[in-house]
Amino acid sequence: MRKPLFKERKFWLILASGAGAIGLIAGALLPIEKLRQVSEMPSGVVSSIQSLNSPQPSGIGTPSTVISPLVTKSANERGAALKQVTQSASSTLERDRARYLLAVDLISQNQGEKALEQLKDLEKSYPVLAAQIGVKRAQAYEVSGKQKEAAQTLQEVVKQLPKEPATAEALFTLGKKDSKFWDQALQQFPSHPRSIEIARTRLKQNPKQFPLLMLVARYGTDSEGYTELLDRIVSQFSNQLKPEDWEAIAFGYWENQVYDKGAIAYSRAPQTSLTAYRSARGLHLSGKPGATERYRQMVQQFPQSSEAGLALTRLADLAETPQMAIAYLDQVIQNFPDRAPAALVEKSKMLDKMNSGKTAAQMRQLVLTQYANSDAAAEMRWEYAQKSAKAGNIKLARQWAEPILTNNSTSEIAAEAGFWSGKWAQTIGNNDQAAKLFQKVLSDHPESYFAWRSASILGWNVGDFNSVRSMNPQVQKPLSRPELPAGSPALKELYQLGQERAAWSHWQIEFQNRVKPSIAEQFTDGVMRLGVGDNLDAIYMVGSLRDRDTPEDKAQYQQLRKNIGYWQALYPFPFVETIENWSQQRQINPMLVTALIRQESRFEPNIRSSVGAVGLMQVMPETGQYIANNIKVKEFKLADPETNIKFGTWYLDYTHAQYSNNSLLAVASYNAGPGAVSGWLSKAKTQDPDEFVESIPYSETRGYVKSVLGNYWNYLRLYNPEISQRVSQVAADHPKGN
Template sequence: MLKKLQTKHISLIAGAGLCAFLAGAIVSAPEIGKSVGQWLKPRKIQPEQLSEESKAKSPVFALVSQSPQERAAKLEALKEGAKSADRNRARYLLASDLIERKQAKPALELLKGLEKDYPLLAPYVLLKQAQAEELLGEEGKASDLRQKVVKEYPKQAAAAKALYLIALPEYQDKAIAEFPSHPLTWEIIRKRLQENPNQPQLQLVLAKYAYDQLGIVPVLDQLANNSTLKPEEWEIIGTAYWENSEFGKAATAYGKATRTPQNYYRVARGLQVGGQRAEAVVMYQQLVKTFPDAKETGTALMRLAEMATVRKDALPYLNQVISKFPDKAGTALVEKIKILQTQDQKAASEALKLLLTKYGNSEEAAEYRWKMAQQKAKAKDYKAAWQWAEPIPKNNPNSILAPRAGFWVAKWASKLGKNQEAKQAFEYTISNFPYSYYSWRAAATLGLNVGNFNTVRKMNPQVVPIQRPLPTAGSETFKELYLLGQDRDAWLQWQTEFQNKMQPTVAEEFTDGLMQLAKGENIKGIDQISKLEDRETPQEQAEYQALSKQITYWQARYPFPYLKEIETWSEKRQLNPLLVTALIRQESRFETKARSTAGATGLMQVLPNTAKWIAPQIQFDTKKIDLQNPNDNIMFGTWYLDHTHQQYGNNSLLAIASYNAGPGNVSKWLPILPKEDPDEFVESIPFDETKNYVRQVFGNYWNYLRLYNPEISQIVSKYSAEHPELPLQ
C-alpha cells in the first residue's frame, strides 16, 4: 500500500495563533423581548439527517469552496426562497460572511429569528447575533445573548464558547467542570496556570485532553513533580509524555501507574530507548511473566531477542513468538533464519519453508519472495521471477509490494512473449491496486490516456473540484458546521465531542483528519487519514476497507489546497497542474512553512539561493522574495520544474529525479542505467531516496488524475468492476 509520511506533528496549548483560531468568532445572546417559554416551545421540525446524497443536492454546500465575494449573489438569491434547510444555510453563511467584513447590521437582519427556523445551529445563530451586536458596540445585548446560550443550551458545545466569552470566574469554573475537552477551556486553564502554576488538577485536564497541543511538555514536567498523584493520574501523564515522544519521562510516569500490559511495555521501552538496557530487560521479562498472552508480550519478546548479547540466546524468545503470536511470527522467523544461517543450514531451510507456507501472508514472506523474484529477473530468468512474484498480490494484498509484484509479473510475461497474460496482469494491477504508482504505469503501458514519462508534462487534464466530504463521525451539528465551512466553530464542536483521542475509531480518526485539513494542518491531516490503513484488529481493518472503497476517503488523502495558484503558474509554465500538485504533496504535504535541514522552504521546497538565481530571470525583486508565500513559492518552484524539463527534453522522469537528486547526479546515471525501458531505469536508480521520490511523485500524480478527472475516474472504476485475475505461470 501507499505508505505515508510518518512525521510526528505536535501542536499544543493555545498560544497566540491558537487563540486567534479559537476565539475568532465572538459570541452573544438573544433578543431580550422574547420569553424563555416562547423560545423553548417544542418544535415539530426535525433536522434532516445528512447523507452524501443530500449533501450533494445542497446548493449552499456547493458554494462553500468559493470566496465570500464569489458566492454573495448566489446566497442572496437562495435566502429569498421558500422555507427550507438551504434557505436557512444561505442566511447563516451570508451573515457569517458579512460579520467577517464587519457589516453587522445586514448580518443581524439575516440572523433575526433564524434560531427558530434553524434548530440544528440555534445556539450558534445566537452566538453570531452576539458577535454582530458586539461589533455595533452593544455590549449589553451581546452579553444577554451569551447568557441565553448558557441557559438554554447548557450541554451543547456552543455553551462552552459562551462561558469563555462571558469570562466571569464562576462561568469559567463551569467550563472547566463540564467542557474539559473544549479548546477554549484549555485557554482558560492556561491563563489560570500563568497566574498560579501550582494547580495539579488543572494541569491534569490539559494532560488528558490537550496532550497534543503546543507547549504541553513543560506542564507535564511540573505536574510530574507532584508526589500526591494517584496511579490513574500517573497513567494520564505517562500517556501524554509518550504521545510527545518523551519516552524516558513516560517510563518514569508509567512506573507509578497501575501495572497493565501496555504500561509495563512502555516502561521497558522507555528504559531501552534511554539506554538503560539491564533495567529494560528486567521489565520486559516481568511483562512476559505477568501477562503471558497479552499482545504487548509478543512485542516484548521481540525486544528481548533484539537485546540478546549472544545471537543464539535470542532463539528461545523468537520461538515463543512463533508459537504464540502469529501476527509477529513472520518477523520472528526472519530473525531466526538470520541466526541459523551461520549455525544450522538445515534448520534455517526449515524455518524458511515455514515462513513461505504457514506464514505466507506475512510481509516478511512477501519481502523474501520479492527478493528472489528480483534475483531471477536480474539473471534474465523471467519465468522463475514470475513464479516467485505471482503469489505476493494474492497472499499479501495489503503489502506495499503487492502492486509492484503484479506490475512486474506483467512486464516479465511480456518479455516471455505472453502478451495476453501480460495484458491481463496489467489490468489486474489497475483493478486491485488503483491507488498505486504501478497502476499508473500499467495504465500507461496499456495505452490509456494517462500520460507517460515523455508526454505527461504537456497534458492539461480536466479537474472537477469536489465538495467537502461528509464526516463519518460527530453530531449533526458538527457536520453542518463543517460542511458550511465554519471551521473555527466546527473544530471547537468536534474537540468537545471527540472524547476518544487515545483510541479513536476508524470513523473518528478519519473525521479528525478532515478537521485538521480544514484548519490548514495539512501534514497532520494527510498523515492521520493515511495511517488508517495500518489499523491492526480485524474489525478495524474491515472498517478501513469499507472506508477506502469510498472516493471521499482518497480525495481527503489527496487534497487540493492552493488549486488556484497551482493552476495559474502551471498554465504560465506550460506544466501539467496535476504533476505540480503531485510534487507539492511529496515535497511539503502542502505546508507553507515547511523547511528542510538544507534550508529548502515552502510548498515546493525551494532553496533561497535558487530563488535568488531565478529572480532576475523573471524580473522579480530579490528583496521581495517570500518563499513561505504560496503564490511566490509556486511561482519559483514551477519555473525550476520547467527548467529541469527543458534540460531533459521534457522527459518528466528525468526532470522529477533531477528536482530531488540534482542535475549532476542524473547526468552521472544516464550513461550507466538502462535507457530502453523507463521502468527498469526507475528500479535501477542508485539513490533509494530518489527512486522512492520518483515513484511517490508519479503515484501522487496518478491519484490526483484518477480522483479528480472524470474520464480516468470512469476508466479505473470500469477495471475495478471487472475483477481480472492475475495469470499463473
Template sequence: MRWSIVLMLSATLAGASAPIITTSSESNLALNASLANNRDSKSFDPLTYSSVEQRLAKLETQAQQTSENTDRVRARLVIADIHLNNRKFREAIAALDKLEIEYPLLADYVLLKRAQAQTQLRDLQGATTTWQSILTNFPNSPVAAEAMFALGQNQQILDKFPAHPRSQEAALRLLAQAPNRVDLIAHLATYFGDLKGISPTLDRLVASSPALTSEQWWAIADAYYKNFEFGKAANAYARATVNPLTAYQYARSLHRGRQIESAIVAYNRVVQQFPKSPQAPRALIRITQIESPEVAIAATDRIVANYPDTAGEALAIKATILQDKLGSPQAASNARNLLLERYGNSDAASQLRWRIAKGQARGGQLNNAIATVDAIIANSPDSDSAAEASFWAGKWANQIGDKSRAKKFFEFTIRQHPSSYYAWRAAGSLGWQVGTFTTARYTAPAIAIPSARTPLPAGSAKLQELYVLGLDRDARSQWQTELGAKRNLEPSEIFTDGVLRVAVQDNLVGIKTIESLDLIDVSSPQKVEIAKIKQHPAYMQSLYPFHYWDIISNWARERRLSPALVIGLMRQESRFEAQIRSRSGAIGLMQIMPDTGTWIASKKGVSNYNLDNPSDNISFGTWYLDYTHSRYSDNSMLAVASYNAGPGAVGRWVEERGVGDPDEFVNNIPYEETRDYVSKVLGNYWNYLRLYSPSVQQQIASLQQSSNLNASAK
C-alpha cells in the same frame, strides 16, 4: 436532494479584525469575539473554483427555491458564515434572523455567529445579550465555551469545557499571569499534548512533583513520546494507567531511548501481563530486533505457537537470523518453506515470493519469475508486494512477447492497488492518458473536486451536521469537546480526528493520524473495521486534500506544469504546512532552501519576497521544478529526483549509467531518500488524477466493470 450545493459553496475566508473600542471591558469583549471569528482565517475552500459572489448567488437561489426546509435553513447558515468571514456583518445577521427557531439542531451555532457579527458591528450590548443567551439556553454546548471566552470567563472554560480549543487559550492566558500554577500546566498536558513546544512545560510539571493521576501521566508520556523525548516518556509511562498500550509504549520508549536491557524486560512484561492483546506479538517481534540470535529465535517460536496472525512475519525473521547470524542455511530454508506452506497468504510470504521472483528475473528466468508472481496474486493479492510484483510481471510478460498476459497484470495492479505508484506505472504502460516519466509535466486533465460529504463514523449528530455543511472549525471544536481526554481511541475515532484535523489544515498531524490506521496493532474485529473505514470517501480525500489549489493552478499554468504534479510534490515536501521548517532549513510549502531562494530570486529578477508566504513559496517552487525539467528534457522522473537530490547528483547518475529502463533507474537511485521521494511524489501525482479527474475515474470504472462482467461470466 443531496446536500452538495451547500457544502460546495461553504467558503470560509479570512476573518475580520477587531474594531477599536474605547472602554477596557468592551475592548476585551470585542477582542475575544474577534479571535473567535479569526479562528477560521486558515480555512480553505477546496470545493469550488467559483468566486465568493457566485457561491453566494447559488446559495441564495437554493435557499429561496428549495422545497426542503432542511436545505433552506442549512443554506442560510452557510450564507451567514460566508458573510461573517468576508466582513459583511449586517448581511450575516440578516441571514441568521430567527434561524435558531427554524434550525434547532444548530441553534447554538446560529447564536454564536450572530454574537460574532454583533461584536464586529460594535453592537456590544447586543453581543453580550446573545452570549448570555447561549449560556442560559445551551450551557452544555461547546458554543458556551466561546461565550465564556468572549466574556472573559477563562477559569469557567477550564472547569466546564477542559478539552475545547478555547480552554487551551484560556490556560495560556492565565499562565501568563501566574506562571507557577501547576493546575494550568497539568491541564495543558492532559488535553493539549500536541501543543507546539510543550516539552519545557511538561518538564516544569514533572519537576514540581504534583499529585498527578495515572491518566495524566499517560497524557504526559504520549506528549513526550511524540516529541522524541523517549527517556522522559518512559519515566511517565511507568506511572501511567496500566494497560497493554501503555505497557508496550513504555517498552518502546526504552527501546528508542537505547536502554536496551530495560526494554527487553519491559517487552517480556507486556507478553506476561497481556498475552491476548495485539501488543503481545508486537513486543516479541521487537525482542527479535535487540536480543541475541538464540533468544530472538525463541521469541519467533513463541509467536508461531501462540499468535497465528503474526506467525508469517516471525518465520521470515527467523529465517533471516538463521541465515545471516547463525550460518544455518538449511534451517533457514526450512523456516521459509514452512512460511510458504502454512502461512502462504501472509504479507511475509508475499515478500518472500517477491524476492524469489526478482532473483529469477535477474537470472533471465522470466517465465519462472512470472509464475512466482502468479502465486503472490493467488495467495496474497492485497499485500504491498503484490502491487510492485504484478507491475513488474507485466513488464516481463511484454519482454517475452506475451502482450495479453502483460495487459492482465497491469490491469490487476490498477484494480487491486489503485492508490499505489505502480498503478500509475501500469496505467501508463496500458496507454492511459495519465502521463509517463517523460510526459507527466504536460498531463493536466480536467479536475472535478467532490462537493458532497458523507457523515463521519464517530461523533454526535451535531458534529455530523457541522462537518457536512463544511463548518470545519466549528466541527473540530465540537469534536475536541466530545472526545475530551480519551487516549485509547477506536479506529473510527482515530479516523474522525484525522479527517477533522486535515479539514482545518492541521495537515501534518491529520494525515499522519489517518495513515496510522495502517500501523497500529489492533484486534481482528478492528482490522475489519479499518478496512471498512478505508472505503469512506473522506479517507482518500483527506489523505490527498486540495489546499492552496487556486495558487497551485495559477503558477502551474504559468510554468507549463501539471497542477497534479505540483500538488503531489508539495504534499510530499510539506504536507501543506506553510510555516514548516526542515532540519536542514528548507522553508515552507515547497521546502525552498534559503540559498536556493536567493538564487531563484536573482533569476526571476525579484528582491522582495517571503518564502513563508504561500504564493511566493509556490511561485519559487514551481520555477525551480520548471528549471529541473528543463535540465532533463522534460523528464519528470529526473526532474523530481533533481528537486530532492540536486541537479549535480542526478547529472552524475545519468552520466555514469544513462537512464536506460526508467523503472530500473528509479530502483537503483543511490540515495535511499531520493529513491523513495521519486515514487512518493509521482504516486501522489497519480492519486490526485485518479481521485479527481473524471476521465481517469471513467477508465478505472470501465476496468472494474469489465472485471466484474468477466467474473460473472465464469
C-alpha cells in the same frame, strides 16, 4: 517547524494495496487552469464506513444539493443565491441552512441588523444548531453596536444550553469582562480550544498554576511550546502528579515524538499493556539504555496482549546472539499466530547466521505453505522473483511473482509484483498476458504507483516519464460533502455548512477517545484537521489507519478504503490557487507540483527538515539563495507559501530543463541533486526507465520518485473524469480475486 514529518508509527507511503472500483462524485468539469475553483475543503469526505457513494437521505448532517455547492464560495459570491433559497426552497432544512449561512456572512460584513433578521426564531426550526445560533445572534448585536443585547443573548445561551460545545464560545466572550465565566468554561469544557486559550492567558500572568498546566497538558498537544510546558510540569510539580497525570504527560510527549521523556512518564502511569510497551519502546527509539529489560517486564506482566507479541519481536531485534533472538521468536510463533509468518522469516535468517541452512530452508518453506497468504510469504516470493530475474531466468521470476497478485492481494508488494510480472511477460513476447496483468494491477491496486505505470504502458492518457510535465488534465469538482462517520448531528451539520473552525472546536469536546480512537473517530479527526489547515497531521490520521492490526479494525479499514472519500481526504488540494498560478508560469503540470508538495511537506507550510529544508516544497536555504539570484529577488522568506512555491517550481522547472523534460530524472534530481542523477545515468546499464528507477542507488530517492509520481497518479485518477471512469471500468471488468 511545528511538528516533524514522521511519527513513531510507520509513516506509510500510500502506494500499494487495493481500493476497488473508484467513481467520482458527479460535478462540474473544469480545466486544470481553473483548479483553484475546486473546493479547498477535503473534497467529498466519507459519509459512513459502509457506503460513501450511495445516495444520501435529506436530513440533518447529510449533503444538500441546494446548499453544498455554495459552501465554499465567498460571502459576496453566494449572497444572492442564499437569499433566494431562504425565500423559495421547498425544504425547511434547506431554508434554515441558507438563513444560517447568510447570517454568518452578514456578520462578517458588519451588517448586524440584516443578520438578526435571518436569525430571528431560527433555533425553533433548526434546534440542532441552537447554541451556535445564539452565539451568532450575540455577534450580530455586537457588530450592530448593541453591547447590552449581545451580553444578554450570551447569558441566555449559557443558561439554556449549558452542555452544548458552542456555549464555550459564549463563556469565553462573557469572561473577558467577568472572570467567573472563564472559570465555568474551564470546568465544563476543558478540551475546547477556548479553554486552552483561557488557560494559557492565565498562565502568562501566573505560570505556576498546576491545574491549568495539566489542562493544557491533556488537551493542548498541538499548541505552541507544548513540550516545554510538559518539561516545566515534570520539573516543578513532579511530587503532585498522580498516575493518570503521568499518563497524560506521557501521551503528550509521545504525540510530539519526545520518546525518551515519554518512556519515563509511561513508566509512572497506570500500567496497561500499552503504557508498559511504550515505556520500553520510548527508550528503544531514543537509544537509551534499559529497553530490553522493560520489554521483558512488559511481556511477563501482560503475556497475552497484542503488545506482548510486538515486544517479543523487538527483543529479538535487540538480542545479542542469534540463539537469544530465536528464543524470543519461538514465543511469537507459538503464542501470536498473526505475527508467526514474519517471525518464521526472521528465525530463518538467524538460522542462516548459525550455519543451519537446512533448518532455515524448512522455516521458509513453512511460510510459503502454511502461511501462503501472509505478507511475509509475499515478501519471500518477491525476493526469490527478483533474484531469478537478476539471474536472467524470467520464467522462474514470473512463477514466483504472479501468485502474489492473487494470493497476497492486501500486501504492499502485490502491485509491484503484478506489474513486473507484466513487464517480464512483455520481455518474452507474451503481450496478451502482460496486458491482463497490467489490467489486474489497475483493478486490484488502483492507488499504486505501479497502477500508473500499468496505465501508461496500456496507452492510457496519463502521461509517461517524458510527458507528464506538459499534460493539462481536467478535474471534476465534487458538488457535496458526504456525511461524517462519527460525531453528533450538530458536528455533522456544521461540517456540511463548511463551518470548519466551529466544527473543529465542537469536535474537540466530542473526541475523547484520543489514545485508542475507533476507525470512524480517527478518520473524522483527520477530516476535521483538513478543514482547519492542519494538513500534516490530517493526512497522517487518515493514512495511518492502514497500520491497525486487530481483525475488526482491519476489516473496517478495508471497507473504508473502497470509498472515494477516504482517498480524497488523503489527496486534498490546499494552496491550490498559488500552485496553479506558479505551475502555469513555469509551464508544469499543476498536478505534478501538487504531488511533489504532498510528498515533501504534506502541505505543512512551517515544516523544516532535519537538514534545514524549509516549507511546502522543502527548499534548502542555499538553494533558495541560488534561485533568488537567478530571478533577481533580494529579500525573501522561504516559509511563506507563495515564495516557497514560486522558488520550488522554478527549481523543478530547472531540473526538468536539465533532463529534456523527463519527469523521472527531474524529480529524482529535485531530491538527490543533479550531480547524483548524472552519475547514475553515466553508469546505467539499461535503457528501460522502470529498470532505471529500481537501480537508483539511493533508497530514499528511489522511494521518492515512486511516491511523487504515485501521488500524481492518485490526483489524476480521483479528480480527472476520463481516468476515473476508466479505472472504474477496469475494476468492473476484472473483479478482485478473478
